[in-house]
Amino acid sequence: MVNTQEDPIIIKLKSHFYDLIDTESGLFHYDHIVNKMLTAIHSLLEVPGILLYKRNEQEQVLQFKAPIGNIDVEMFPKKIDIRSIPDFSRSGAPMNRTSLIEIEGNALMLLLEKKNQLLGCLIFEGKDQDFHISEDVLQVISNECGHFLAKIQELSTVLSEEKRYQQLFRVTEKFHSSMNMDSVLGEIIQTLQEVYPTFTYYLLLSHDNNNNTDLPIKDLEYDSENISAMQAYVTGTIQFEDSQSYGRSVLYAPLMGKQGVYGVLQVIAPNTVNFPKNEVEFISLLANTAGSALENAQLYQQSKRLISDLQLINETSHRLNSDLRLTETMKYMSEQISSSFGAEEVGFILLLNDGEDINVLQGSTSFFQVRESERYIQLMKDKIAKEREPLFLGDFHFPDSTEEKGFKSIMAVPMDQSGELKGFALVMHQQPYHFSFESFKLLQSLIHHSTLAFTNSMLREELERMVVTDHLTKLFSRSYLDKKIYSSMNEDQEGTFMLIDIDNFKKVNDTYGHQAGDEVIVQVANLIRKNIRGSDIGARWGGEELAVYLPNVGLEAGIAIANRLVQKVGKTTNPQVTISCGVSYWSKASIADVQEEDTYSALFKRADKALYIAKETGKNKMVVQKN
Known part of the structure; x- marks a missing residue:
């Protein structure tokens, strides 16, 4: 019987294990600690090499984790079915077996347990007689290694959870400090990438999102075949989609605020048929926090848009x-x-x-x-x-x-x-x-x-048009014409003025009546409107006399328009009438030549004189009076 309390191997092993646990430096990594543990055992037991298998609860197998030293890993399987290990019950609990178990390939297995619970095993290359270690020491090594594995697993879980919730706290602060939807969505993806670097993520959004980022965003289509995503969106609860054929598990977490669901976070876990239960709570909290932040950002954007809309309406109404x-x-x-x-x-x-x-x-x-x-x-x-x-x-x-x-x-x-x-x-x-x-x-x-x-x-x-428009002809009034000619002679370079008189108008009234006479005046007025530009001014001068002023129009163009009016009136009026037309012209160039300023009064007198000549020399004609 060996006194294990004094056995130097056990003392050194415990000392090594104690030194390995360092949570203060921030360098605590589960896989790194396991490798250090195996290195210590390898050194103390002086064996060629060691393999560690760790229990996988979901599949009820011992799964290959890490080799240390010179050992041919190709000789050993990636997984060991617990039921294939000798002296194990149906429940997978070991039955007081702490000695080395010989397995095929010239190797020995030492089971690692804690409180009668199988945690894994160590495999050494060699045979039983090569080990000069008592059963009692093996018992302690098994217990200490099992206890150490359990302890670092617990510590790893605690530290990992602490880190995650620190990240959740950090991202929550960022969520509520930003009112930009793209920033919120970017923080969701960044956090997931930090916590679960092997997972794949998509944001399935229910509203239009005109972002120009590279975020993995998809539209949440209501006629989609993705039933689980729609169930998460409609019910507001997490949904799972496990696929053995694809070898993956998918979680759908609703992005839910107080007023509704704004989308679904899709998280794909590879190489597993059941989504890890310990990850669901964190992802659920992240999705809920993100949903509230999205709602706040959307409400903020809506309020800004409403303010902008009201400002637009107010400014427009004020201007109008x-x-x-x-x-x-x-x-x-x-x-x-x-x-x-x-x-x-x-x-x-x-x-x-x-x-x-x-x-x-x-x-x-x-x-x-x-x-x-x-x-x-x-x-x-x-x-x-x-x-x-x-x-x-x-x-x-x-x-x-x-x-x-x-x-x-x-x-x-x-x-x-x-x-x-x-x-x-x-x-x-x-x-x-x-x-x-x-x-x-x-x-x-x-x-x-x-x-x-x-x-x-x-x-x-x-x-305004009614004030400056003749009621009968719908041409401008004489006062409006006067105002425009005065303005043109101050601002323009030239202009042509014409006075128009309907020939033998008294005879029309006597023959057909005053109503027919009015209709004749309207017909001539309509012809004037059709044959001048929008910037030209046609006006009723008085009685059967009409006038036209053509700003910035030269004399030749004015004469052509006057002749056209004379011809069209003679051909198209009913009852048929003719007109006489007197034309006058002014230009700043001609004023400069004679060094005498032209006036509206002079312009009118020249046109009136030309009209008198036209009437006295046969009517139905146009006459120009230049000076």
């Missing part, structure tokens, strides 16, 4: 309620919508004559001035007039066309005032699904708040 002209109003709105929504084309369509006619308001983008826009305008007008609802189209195609090009993303919002459809705003982009639903709601609010300003602006300009 100022004394802007209609064209300026439309241009301002077009610029605001283009910049806020990233729109390529913005149009404002006014409906006239109970919706039968349309008018594209100035300030709309250039696309709405070309013929190609007409089919978009007409189709949207028909839909809005019929349904009286705003349109939100993500991938638009014309019903009778397979054309791939064109505008795919379209928002059309009616401009409704006191129940009357005044028109609609049309916002378009060629990229499908370019506009978000939040943008669509904001556009509706923007147009709703702006319609009254549009209407007021149109009414104000209509009132």
Whole structure:
């Protein structure tokens, strides 16, 4: 009987084991400690080499862990079935067997146990007679090694858990210090990579995530065949998916906040058919913390967006309620919508004559001035007039066309005032699904708040037109013409003025009546409007006399226009009438030549004299009076 308390091998072994346990330095690693333990045993027992097998609880086998010294590892299996070890019961507990067990391949096995529980075994190369160690010493070695393995496993677990929860605390602080969704998602992945470097992860998100990062993000598709992911999302509980054929286990943890579930964290554990139970709690806590952080970040982003939207509406309403002209109003709105929504084309369509006619308001983008826009305008007008609802189209195609090009993303919002459809705003982009639903709601609010300003602006300009417009002819009034000619002679380089008189107008009144006479005046006025530019001014001078002023138009061009008017009136009026026309001209160049300033009064007198000559020399003609 050997006194084990005094046996130098046991004393040295315990001393080595004690020295190996160092948790203060932060260098405690389970595999490293095991290798050091085996090195100490190898040195003290003076054997050629040692193999360690450690018990795998899930598979009920002893699994190859680490070799030390000169031993042929190819001679030994990677796993040893516990049931194949002699003198073991069905439960896998050893039955007082502490001596060396001979196994095939000229090797001996020493079982390692703690409290009658098999923890693993040591395999030495050699035969029983090569060892001069008593049963009592073997018993102590077995117990001490088993106890040491259990102890470092416990310490490793504790330290690992401590490290994980330190990381969880660190990442929680980062979560709640950031209101950026991409940052939160990045922290989730980074933490998992640090804690589980051999696992694979994906973030299955339920909302649009326009991130430009390299994070492993997938869309959580509601029609997906991934039932476990959808179960986690719908129920808010962790789901598992074990696959023997693929040799892996998958965990789905919901990213859940107080108001709902924002996605699912997918964690794939390789080389196992059951997800490690001790990892589930940590991943669950991480997912819950991340879900709350995502919710906070999303709520923060929503609040910022709402503030920005309200600022846009407030600023736009303020600008529109100022004394802007209609064209300026439309241009301002077009610029605001283009910049806020990233729109390529913005149009404002006014409906006239109970919706039968349309008018594209100035300030709309250039696309709405070309013929190609007409089919978009007409189709949207028909839909809005019929349904009286705003349109939100993500991938638009014309019903009778397979054309791939064109505008795919379209928002059309009616401009409704006191129940009357005044028109609609049309916002378009060629990229499908370019506009978000939040943008669509904001556009509706923007147009709703702006319609009254549009209407007021149109009414104000209509009132202004009525003030400066002749009621019968719809040409400008004489006072407006006077004002424009004075302004032109100060600002422009030249201009042509003409006075027009309907020949024998009294005879028309006497023959056909005063109503027919008025209709003749209107016919001549319409011909004037059709034959001059938008910047030219046609006016009613008085009675049957009309006038035209052409700013920045030379005399030759003015003469051509006057002759054309004389010809068209003689050919197209009913009852047929003719006109006489007196033309005068001014230019700053001619003023410089004579060193005498021209005046509006002089310009009028020359045109009046020319008209008198035309009337006295046969009528139905144009006469120019140069000076």
